[in-house]
Amino acid sequence: MTPPRRKHFGWGREGEAMTAEEEAFALATYRRLFAVEDFATVPVPALADAPLRPPRLTPPAALAAIVSADRHERALHAFGKSYQDTVLGLLNDYASAPDLVAYPRDERDVAAVMDWAGGAGAMLLAFGGGSSVVGGVTVDRARDRPLIALDLAHLDKVREVDPTARAARIEGGVYGPALEAQLKPHGLTLRHFPQSFEYSTLGGWIATRSGGHFASLYTHIDDFVESLRVATPAGMIETRRLPGSGAGPAPERLFLGSEGILGVITEAWMRLQERPRFRADAVLLFADFDAAARGLRALSQAGLHPSNCRILDPQEARNTGAGDGRAAIMVLAFESADHAPDAWMKRALECCADHGGTPEQAAVGAGSAGARWRTAFIRMPYARERMVPRAIITDTFETAITWDRFKAFHEAVTRATGQAIRDATGRAGQVTCRVTHVYPDGPAPYFTFHALGRHGALLAQWRAIKTAASDALIAAGGTITHHHAVGREHRPWYDRERPPLFADALRAAKATLDPTGMLNPGVLIDP
């Protein structure tokens, strides 16, 4: 049975949406927060009304079978899932829509489409699940070259499984659930579960240095990449399958985070794990976010490597239904395929107790804070398409900072974002924080903000808040992104973060691999 097609506006497939109960909960929260009775709501334009210009190029006969000019396909590939993308969809602004969408069946098709694009002077956008929240797939509307979206959905197979080294050769276009379903009969799992899991792909995770399931140690997809195959306009690159090497700069690391500007990841050997048999879970309450952060620091420096150790500030805990707003919360878990992690959990609880962390009573089970948080986490992406039409501005941004600067950093970013909300919208909003990943030398905080905007000014208001928040991040020493990637929306701050000479080196590497500058222009660097 074929599932319904993806929505061209919003998250997931046609027919999927927030439940009435979820929507009512969110709206009640916003009514309280903004002290309003109801929201001025504008309708979402129909797909039939999307102003798509006629395609400016025609595929060669040999590629005609895999190229589509279908209205729904073009609209679907016009955007990722950022706040800005959603507003543009609501404004019926489809200037970023590709002229055509190509669906390669294999690497040869990928190379053929690249050749065609090169000959036609077109731009080429490698498109995985299209879940970018940073403008990663929204090619600059000002460019006048035709655009082909290269959707890798047919490169969706696990090609080879090595049970001894626990690795698999996997095509780049496979979505999360299909990937795990193919590994399951082997008792293996990649265990990479970003929030976008259902609608993002292996190649996309690698290209964006995606952050996943593990809150510590294996925070990004990076360390799970054993080798890569990358199609570039200059030819194929294949790195050697190795558990480790010291032979020059690691070639995989040039493509990890390359966001589609150097090549298209067609295949990767990925390091896998056995499916966990043992788990230990706890939810801890702390007096406040600072105390939770101190407990988290102790834990992160103890060498215990929990699979989960996320902390939520009291308001964030309340908004997600994980707490009542009076305490900060830590969701803590160890998992293993090899041993019961009792000694690990025992010591972790001691680390937390040193900073006042006390276990919640009903820590495990469907009704627990941890389970409530996980459910809210998975359902969150469905909210945006319902809130934007109501002029609610809600977005997230994430970063990382060393422990010595964390407290001042958190205060500065929260203050700047809150002030920007008041300045841009004329009323108070809300800024909350959790920590999603953690290292011995510092946390990766994740901020969420909520503001009530005004139709007609939404983009400008959002941009003013985003700018103030990003300015504060960079000024206070953080990174513009820990795992959402750079895309186009983070470019100005990435330009300030990354060393100018590194940009020059990257530009030179790109000129070698992509001489016509066809690949995803506008992201990371200007060729």
Next chain:
Amino acid sequence: MTPPRRKHFGWGREGEAMTAEEEAFALATYRRLFAVEDFATVPVPALADAPLRPPRLTPPAALAAIVSADRHERALHAFGKSYQDTVLGLLNDYASAPDLVAYPRDERDVAAVMDWAGGAGAMLLAFGGGSSVVGGVTVDRARDRPLIALDLAHLDKVREVDPTARAARIEGGVYGPALEAQLKPHGLTLRHFPQSFEYSTLGGWIATRSGGHFASLYTHIDDFVESLRVATPAGMIETRRLPGSGAGPAPERLFLGSEGILGVITEAWMRLQERPRFRADAVLLFADFDAAARGLRALSQAGLHPSNCRILDPQEARNTGAGDGRAAIMVLAFESADHAPDAWMKRALECCADHGGTPEQAAVGAGSAGARWRTAFIRMPYARERMVPRAIITDTFETAITWDRFKAFHEAVTRATGQAIRDATGRAGQVTCRVTHVYPDGPAPYFTFHALGRHGALLAQWRAIKTAASDALIAAGGTITHHHAVGREHRPWYDRERPPLFADALRAAKATLDPTGMLNPGVLIDP
């Protein structure tokens, strides 16, 4: 008190050498192995007789105070510590000696020397401890540009310590012992202890992706690098101090393994740890190397992360005094500053027991196999200068391979190397193996070979064996180096291992950062 100066030939400082007892043990072993009474020995040429050509350039007045044309200094900087280097020294072949040696006091001096070298059309060799065993500091004799060695010995300070995030800003030229001595008052340690620890530097470790203390998890220096400052001919590069980031390809990773061709690492923020308070040690005996490898695989895939879990084949155990040659040995240890690793060790011993691993009786203390192995390991570098004059060819090489291919790989490499010894020298030698580092998806085996050569043919014989071994490594799917680096001696096989288009990208990056190609030419790529 100033220590004696470094030897220009051999390991360590003047006055340091193998003890008579160590030498007698080694020679007795070789007499038995090669069935000879004694060894034809040639004398080591005196420093005064080293044929150094007159320097081809003169420093500008502003740099005169930090530049030396001293005979000992030039001879010391002519070579690393590879087998080939040692033979060349014995042959009194100093064609690779630099014209001058510069000792910058700070980053400004580094930049000034680069400017001078650029203007003078000279080559510049960043020199740390000079412990390369792969020709990393031996600039191609055929080149006709003058050569300046840039010795970073004065950049030897820990500049800043952050006890909260547990990190320090450290200059690139600091040697291992001086680095740890400066960290010790803070209760912190880098815990990076390569065999060359005493005579290698932080910048050298980073430039070569050095492998250190930890047999699992933190196998290379890579993950301890928080940020870098790199002086390039095009200017300074400074990356941001962050615990993690997903903002584009990681800039640090371009310089990790760059072997001095892109810039000079002047400073790094390094991730540190508290000094361990708890330890658990064991030595396990296995029926043979295969059984030990199966035990090691089980351990490596259990998620226990031992600090040490090295396996030695029976002959290697015997040669290093760690065993009697009847069993393969595993040296196993857990360490922690936070908790007693009893549960970890208990489970590790179970993993080993599943493959017949039984604990040695006297596992701990000065007389144990582990202690004997550690002592032999630290003293090994002193042997070469005593064996080469006796025409003994002994060298090591290391690699990595996934578990599924390990058994066939080990057999193929051992067979090819043994055959090459017979072909090149006309008599049998010995090839042994240990595993020094391990990953869930595969081990990093480390081979040692011993052959009896002939004066006048030593280099050709060594090269024939090295070539056969390296051909076998690459043909069987390994990497040409896991942690010794590429240098000039591994170049032909690195060229086969690394994707050609990655070489092109690296070449383009180098042309941007080092437009005149002054930095360490001949290593990794040809500009």
